[in-house]
Amino acid sequence: MTNIDLNRYRSVLEAKQAELVRLLRNRDGIAIERCPDALDEVQYATERELAIRNLDRESSLLRNVRAAFCRIEDGSFGVCLHCEEDISPKRLAAVPSTAFCIVCQEFADRSQCDGAETLDELLIAAA
Numbered sequence: 017m018t019n020i021d022l023n024r025y026r027s028v029l030e031a032k033q034a035e036l037v038r039l040l041r042n043r044d045g046i047a048i049e050r051c052p053d054a055l056d057e058v059q060y061a062t063e064r065e066l067a068i069r070n071l072d073r074e075s076s077l078l079r080n081v082r083a084a085f086c087r088i089e090d091g092s093f094g095v096c097l098h099c100e101e102d103i104s105p106k107r108l109a110a111v112p113s114t115a116f117c118i119v120c121q122e123f124a125d126r127s128q129c130d131g132a133e134t135l136d137e138l139l140i141a142a143a
């Protein structure tokens with residue numbers, strides 16, 4: 017991987033990180049709404065659940081992006097964390113924050129567990 021490649025991935029990741037931080041800061045969707053109408057209550061609960069699911073997804077994406085920055089710094093970017101083979105440029109172009117080659121991704125999905133980082137810690141670190 018050349019420095020030109022790395023710089024390109026770095027700017028893609030920076031844009032992604034900025035976008036995720038902006039999305040995560042916009043947490044109005046989770047505010048607990050009080051409404052006297054039972055049907056509206058259901059509607060609000062559904063929307064709230066959706067907002068929480070999106071936050072979960074976005075915060076785990078942000079974690080991946082931050083981990084990718086660490087790999088750029090330590091020179092391991094573009095190398096699969098599991099089998100240590102190069103990740104294909106095609107896959108990196110599609111998912112620059114990925115830490116695994118396509119073969120290992122399924123394994124990673126199965127064994128992935130959430131770390132100790134909370135959303136707030138992520139937001140502080142990303143600011």
Ligand SMILES: [Zn+2]
Nearest residue numbers: 096099117120
């Ligand atoms: Zn692999």
